[in-house]
Amino acid sequence: MQNLLNTQKSLMISSLSKDNQPEISYAPFVMKDKEIYIYISKAANHYYNLIDNKNCSVMAIEDESACKTIFARQRVSFNCEASILKEDVESIFEEFENVHGSSMMMVLKNLDFDIFKLDIKKGRLVKGFGQAFDVLINDGEFELIQVMGMGHK
Known part of the structure; x- marks a missing residue:
């Protein structure tokens, strides 16, 4: 996963509009200490979506090439709560x-961009067929729990 x-x-971002309509976009990101940070413009719909509704889902996915x-691209998705970063900017x-x-x-720093911190609540890692894991955070570390189910038929 790491x-x-x-x-x-970059990450794919799914957020909800004021009308509770799902919108998907993407944003460049960094991770530090198991926390996700995105840097987005006020011109982006997801900027205001995250202000109005802090719940979002993000996904990193293996390149198609x-x-x-x-049918089984490696991917990890997280349910998160977003907030504009005010400390440690x-x-x-x-x-x-x-x-x-x-x-x-440096170019973007002078524009209408803000850093959002995405606090990970839970996630799902898919490594391939029959290789899915719930992702939890315990004591600041990722914990993977294999998902057991009916599998693919």
């Missing part, structure tokens, strides 16, 4: 510079 998260630079089969901004490049981040 390898998948380390190789991705790298997967063994399109410079430290997280430095993480964005390290991952996404300081030149681009």
